[in-house]
Amino acid sequence: MAANTTAPTLSFQNISMQFPDGTQAIADVSFDVAKGEFVTVVGPSGCGKSTLLKIASGLLNQTSGQVEVDRSNIGYVFQDATLFPWRTVKRNVELLLELHNTPKADRGNMAQRAIDLVGLNGFENHYPKSLSGGMKMRASLARTLTLKPPLLLFDEPFGAVDEITREHLNEETLKLFQQERFAGLFITHSISEAVFLSTRVLVMSARPGRIVASFDVPFDYPRSPELRFDPAFAELAGHINQSLRGAHA
Amino acid sequence: MTTTLRADPVTAAEIAVLPDDAPPAQARKRDGLFAIVYPPVVLGLFTIGVWYFISYRVLDKKRRFLLEPPHLVWKRGFADREVLKEMSSGLLVTGKVALWGLGIAIVLGFTLAIIMSQSKLIERAVFPYQVMLQATPILAITPLIGFWFGYGLNSKIFIAALISLFPIVVNTLFGLTSAEQGMHDMLTLHNAGRITRLRKVMFPAALPAIFAGLRISAGLSVIGAIVGDFLFGQGDVGIGQLLKRYANLLQGEKLLAAVILSCLLGVFVFVSFGWLNNRVVGRWTTPSRGK
Ligand SMILES: Nc1ncnc2c1ncn2[C@@H]1O[C@H](COP(=O)(O)OP(=O)(O)O)[C@@H](O)[C@H]1O
Ligand SMILES: [Mg+2]
Numbered sequence: 001m002a003a004n005t006t007a008p009t010l011s012f013q014n015i016s017m018q019f020p021d022g023t024q025a026i027a028d029v030s031f032d033v034a035k036g037e038f039v040t041v042v043g044p045s046g047c048g049k050s051t052l053l054k055i056a057s058g059l060l061n062q063t064s065g066q067v068e069v070d071r072s073n074i075g076y077v078f079q080d081a082t083l084f085p086w087r088t089v090k091r092n093v094e095l096l097l098e099l100h101n102t103p104k105a106d107r108g109n110m111a112q113r114a115i116d117l118v119g120l121n122g123f124e125n126h127y128p129k130s131l132s133g134g135m136k137m138r139a140s141l142a143r144t145l146t147l148k149p150p151l152l153l154f155d156e157p158f159g160a161v162d163e164i165t166r167e168h169l170n171e172e173t174l175k176l177f178q179q180e181r182f183a184g185l186f187i188t189h190s191i192s193e194a195v196f197l198s199t200r201v202l203v204m205s206a207r208p209g210r211i212v213a214s215f216d217v218p219f220d221y222p223r224s225p226e227l228r229f230d231p232a233f234a235e236l237a238g239h240i241n242q243s244l245r246g247a248h249a
Numbered sequence: 250m251t252t253t254l255r256a257d258p259v260t261a262a263e264i265a266v267l268p269d270d271a272p273p274a275q276a277r278k279r280d281g282l283f284a285i286v287y288p289p290v291v292l293g294l295f296t297i298g299v300w301y302f303i304s305y306r307v308l309d310k311k312r313r314f315l316l317e318p319p320h321l322v323w324k325r326g327f328a329d330r331e332v333l334k335e336m337s338s339g340l341l342v343t344g345k346v347a348l349w350g351l352g353i354a355i356v357l358g359f360t361l362a363i364i365m366s367q368s369k370l371i372e373r374a375v376f377p378y379q380v381m382l383q384a385t386p387i388l389a390i391t392p393l394i395g396f397w398f399g400y401g402l403n404s405k406i407f408i409a410a411l412i413s414l415f416p417i418v419v420n421t422l423f424g425l426t427s428a429e430q431g432m433h434d435m436l437t438l439h440n441a442g443r444i445t446r447l448r449k450v451m452f453p454a455a456l457p458a459i460f461a462g463l464r465i466s467a468g469l470s471v472i473g474a475i476v477g478d479f480l481f482g483q484g485d486v487g488i489g490q491l492l493k494r495y496a497n498l499l500q501g502e503k504l505l506a507a508v509i510l511s512c513l514l515g516v517f518v519f520v521s522f523g524w525l526n527n528r529v530v531g532r533w534t535t536p537s538r539g540k
Contacts, residue, residue: 059434076438082431086453086533098449099439127533 008032008068009151009183010056015065016208017051025051027208028065035150038177038184040194042244043204049187050079052209053153056185075149075182077157081136083128083143089115090124093142100147114142118172134165138172145176154186158193170196171225178221191237191244196228201240205247213243314501326506336491336503336510343487344514346402347474350409351467357410358417358466365418366425366451367443383415387473391480401484405477412473413466420462424455457534460526467518475511488514 010033017026025048033039041049054060058071083092093111102110115121118138128136137157144152154173158166170193177184177197188194194201195217203213215236219227227233297319304318317325327333361379365372387408398404428450436446478489488511495504 057438059437074438076435078431078434080429080431082429082435084432084450084453086456086530095435095449096439099436099441099445129533129535 006034008034009070010185011066011068012052012056013066013068015052015055015062015067017048017055017060018063024208026055026062027210029204029209029211030065031202031211031214033151033183033185035183036181037200038186038198039200039202040186040188040198041202041204042188042191042194042240043209043247044206044244045189047204047207047247048209049204050155053155053185053187056151056153069151073147073149073151075144075147075152077137077140077144077152077154079156079159081128081133081140083131083136083139085128088125088127089120089131089139089142092128092139093146095143096147110146111142114145115139117145117176118142132165133161134169137161137169141169141173141176145180148180149182151183152185154184154188156187156189159189166190166193167225167228173197174221174223191240192228192233195233195237195240196223203240203243203247212247213240215240215243314499317502317505322502322505322509325500325502326509332503332506335486336488336507339486339488339491339507340510340514342485343471343474343478343489343511346405346477346487347409347467347470347514347518349406350411350473351413351470353406353410354413354417354466354470355463358414358462359421361418362421362425363447365422366447372422379415379418382411387412387476388480395481399483400481404481405474405484405487408477408480409470409473412476413470416462416465416469417459420458420465421455424458424462425451427458428454456530457526460522460530464519464522464526467522468515471511471515471518 012032013030015026015029016024018024029052031039041052043049051060053076055062055067056069057074057076083089084095087095090108090111093114094107097107097110112121112124115124118141120135120138120142123131123135123139128139131139140157158169161169174197184197186194186197191201198217201215201217202211203215204210205212217236219230219233300316301318304313304316308315325332326336361375365375394404394407398407425447432450432454433446436450441449474487475489475492478487479493480489482490482493488507492504492507492511495501495507
């Protein structure tokens with residue numbers, strides 16, 4: 001279902017990663033993420049998922065293989081919200097604009113639009129210490145969105161929030177994806193989150209991580225929250241679960 | 250941040266306000282003024298009682314100068330205009346020395362900490378000497394200080410600066426390196442340079458630690474100024490010289506009054522920096538006990 005007419009936004013070609021201490025984190029991983037694709041990687045913890053994102057963004061260099069990606073504007077949502085505690089929500093959301101020397105006059109509007117997009121209006125002047133876990137993640141998401149990155153990397157962004165909040169945030173993320181149609185690479189432990197959001201789900205093996213299975217998700221966008229109760233949804237989730245159990249062994 | 254399930258029903262209005270899970274509860278219930286004030290007052294009265302007991306029951310008349318009773322300390326120390334003038338002028342002199350020393354320590358300490366934060370190599374090179382300097386007893390190098398800087402103002406300021414330098418360096422350096430890796434990654438991803446990193450991440454992250462260090466150092470600078478004044482007798486008369494003079498003349502009441510005043514100066518400095526801390530970082534830090 002992916003449109004292969006244009007070059008992929010991100011392309012991993014035979015990526016392997018060995019840390020200086022000898023830990024082999026990733027072995028021979030290859031896949032592409034194109035504009036309009038939302039690819040999710042699931043896998044046991046410690047299998048190299050975060051490492052993969054760090055390699056994509058350039059925070060780490062792979063030991064072998066090729067990454068093809070334009071690094072001038074990558075959105076990266078970390079596992080922790082990594083908000084700066086001394087900045088208000090508004091000023092946090094403005095951070096990347098500052099780093100990219102966006103004129104001060106434009107920053108306010110751009111940040112406000114992102115804040116509205118994630119539903120944090122009314123909390124602009126709050127400091128992170130007075131926000132809940134879910135609200136912090138929203139602020140972190142808003143900060144990433146200000147630059148309208150064509151590629152968004154998510155490293156288990158909703159792993160630390162409760163189930164209901166996670167579902168809310170999933171629906172928001174879906175909405176953003178449907179609007180912006182960026183290329184998305186998402187890491188999670190939650191299979192239902194993976195199926196709900198993605199166009200494709202990749203299963204990674206235990207360390208050293210390899211891609212052991214790939215599932216196309218056939219559901220059309222826009223997706224409604226009720227999709228989670230569709231029998232076809234449950235069936236696909238079941239297949240992925242089985243594959244993941246195999247990967248754990 | 251963990252969220253606990255709530256037993257009480259959530260109202261529609263609440264849902265409208267909160268997009269997700271509830272934010273952390275804001276103000277905790279505070280104790281009344283009375284509950285805060287009366288324990289130290291009781292302890293204070295008790296201490297004065299013990300003081301009287303020692304002055305009048307333990308010491309006989311000939312040895313009472315060792316601990317004069319509180320009302321005489323008040324009468325001959327604080328209530329005597331001449332003595333009060335002498336001591337407040339001494340306090341001012343000592344306060345100035347302390348401020349100069351602290352100022353020098355701040356400039357030097359920040360510079361050192363920033364340099365050390367930029368390079369592990371420099372940090373490793375400097376650190377042992379810094380510890381050695383800190384471990385050197387002031388008394389042992391007094392003759393040297395007098396030899397180099399004379400027996401007046403400069404030497405006093407030098408001691409105040411020396412004694413308050415270490416906590417500033419250590420706390421500032423700790424603070425500068427305390428920012429989460431994620432924040433650094435964020436800046437790396439967006440190609441931020443050293444100065445930007447220092448300004449936007451390291452320095453603000455360091456502020457709480459810097460204030461903790463400043464508060465300790467400010468107290469130490471007062472001690473340093475008094476010790477310096479005590480050891481080097483030249484220059485304007487500060488609290489240190491007064492202490493020495495009163496002790497030599499066996500003027501117990503004045504001596505005690507001077508001790509109490511230097512103590513108050515220390516408390517004043519400590520409280521001022523606590524206030525400054527709350528002004529600058531209070532809005533975004535979670536207050537912790539005893540700070
Ligand atoms: N800097 C490092 N040095 C050595 N080993 C590392 C380093 N970073 C991660 N690892 C190891 O690499 C493996 C993969 O880590 P990571 O990508 O964080 O896993 P996860 O899939 O849970 O995100 C883990 O076993 C981890 O301990
Ligand atoms: Mg991880």
